[in-house]
Amino acid sequence: MSFETDLLLDRRRLKRRLSYWRGATVVAVLLCLLIAVWRGGGAAVPHAHVARLTVTGIIAENSKLTAAITRLAGDDNVKALLVEINSPGGAVAGGESLHDAIALVAAKKPVVSVMGGIAASAGYMIAVPAARIFARNATLTGSIGVILETGEVSGLLSRLGVTAEAITSGPLKDQPSFVKPLSTEGRAVLHGLVMDLFDQFVGMVASGRHMTEDQVRALADGRAYTGRQALGLGLVDAIGGETDARNWLQAERGVAKSLPVEDVTTKTWVERTFGNALSGISDGILKSVLFQGVRLDGAWAVWQPSQVGE
Numbered sequence: 001m002s003f004e005t006d007l008l009l010d011r012r013r014l015k016r017r018l019s020y021w022r023g024a025t026v027v028a029v030l031l032c033l034l035i036a037v038w039r040g041g042g043a044a045v046p047h048a049h050v051a052r053l054t055v056t057g058i059i060a061e062n063s064k065l066t067a068a069i070t071r072l073a074g075d076d077n078v079k080a081l082l083v084e085i086n087s088p089g090g091a092v093a094g095g096e097s098l099h100d101a102i103a104l105v106a107a108k109k110p111v112v113s114v115m116g117g118i119a120a121s122a123g124y125m126i127a128v129p130a131a132r133i134f135a136r137n138a139t140l141t142g143s144i145g146v147i148l149e150t151g152e153v154s155g156l157l158s159r160l161g162v163t164a165e166a167i168t169s170g171p172l173k174d175q176p177s178f179v180k181p182l183s184t185e186g187r188a189v190l191h192g193l194v195m196d197l198f199d200q201f202v203g204m205v206a207s208g209r210h211m212t213e214d215q216v217r218a219l220a221d222g223r224a225y226t227g228r229q230a231l232g233l234g235l236v237d238a239i240g241g242e243t244d245a246r247n248w249l250q251a252e253r254g255v256a257k258s259l260p261v262e263d264v265t266t267k268t269w270v271e272r273t274f275g276n277a278l279s280g281i282s283d284g285i286l287k288s289v290l291f292q293g294v295r296l297d298g299a300w301a302v303w304q305p306s307q308v309g310e
Contacts, residue, residue: 050246050255052082053102053264058302059090059122061097064266069101072264073108080110080255082245083130089121089302092146092197096125099204103129110253112245115139115236120224120303124235125201128208132252133236134245135227142235143303144205144220146197148190150176197299209234224303 051072072078083102089095105111106129113119113130120143127133127141135141157164157179164179175186182190202220206213211234219225219233230236238244249255 046077047260048077048079049260049262050080050082050249051078051264052084052261054084054086055098055123055126056086059087059098059126060094061091062094062266063097065264066097066101068264068266069098070104073105078109079259080112080249080253081105082242082261083111083113083127084116084242085113085119085123085127086116087120087123088118089123089125089143090300092122092201092299092301095122095301096200096204098126099129102126103208106130110249110255112249114240114242114245115141115227118303121145122301123303125204125301128205130208132238132245132248134238134240134248135230135236136241137226137228137239139227139230140224140303141227141230142219142225142233143222144201144216145222146194146201146299146301147222147304148194148299150182151178152176152181153178154180194299197301201301205235 053069072081081102102111111130113127113133115127115133115135116139117136118140119127119135120141124141124144154164166174166177166179168174171183172186172189174180176182176190198220202213202216205211205216205220209216215234219235225233225235227236227239231239238248246255246257250257
């Protein structure tokens with residue numbers, strides 16, 4: 001047999017081996033995927049537990065999270081809900097949607113709020129449906145109020161020789177505007193919007209804390225309070241953290257401390273199983289194709305440190 005023939009046979013054997021191992025690898029990956037789907041796709045046996053909702057950072061509209069919270073109300077395996085908050089607030093509508101979803105759960109099972117370093121403005125709004133609110137002595141909370149900010153650059157534009165025109169259907173359609181000052185009428189209308197949202201906020205606190213609206217308004221000048229101050233004012237119920245919340249649930253609501261805690265999540269089974277890597281890749285692809293902006297309403301219930309004491 002010639003040397004060339006031997007080389008040809010060796011190459012064929014190598015190709016067969018390579019094909020074999022490629023096939024084996026594909027089969028192994030498929031088996032791993034099937035096992036992952038079986039374990040992470042809802043095959044777990046339902047069991048009694050305490051749900052934990054963690055809210056951090058700026059609060060915005062999140063329909064998936066709101067739906068996930070709402071489902072807790074009808075889940076017999078959820079014996080209580082812990083709402084852990086570390087947020088300076090955010091969009092009024094975002095806070096309202098979370099507040100209402102948590103209130104729906106609170107109407108059917110025990111809910112306890114646990115404040116971290118900060119739970120102010122809309123962060124406080126989402127705490128008030130709870131039957132018990134815990135805060136740290138140094139927690140910054142309260143800041144009950146609404147703010148709507150705008151800017152105006154007409155002076156700068158005039159210096160640059162730039163003018164802007166707006167064709168509107170009515171005198172208030174372009175209020176507020178970045179290119180012209182607020183009119184007296186426009187300022188009055190926007191102030192009316194802010195005060196209506198503020199009244200709604202006050203109503204939520206009054207209902208959740210079992211206070212009169214006048215009592216809430218006396219505390220609602222926008223300032224933040226420490227947890228220790230808030231305790232004396234009736235805005236929170238006790239100083240403590242999650243352990244204290246679990247002790248209270250067991251003593252007052254009969255929810256055993258031995259029950260496991262499961263986080264409320266909106267992640268898909270792919271994200272739960274493989275982490276955020278695949279999700280990040282898919283999100284990157286989508287964002288490269290479609291422009292996605294962050295949509296927030298213009299009125300905010302957010303703590304602004306620069307205004308403390310004003």
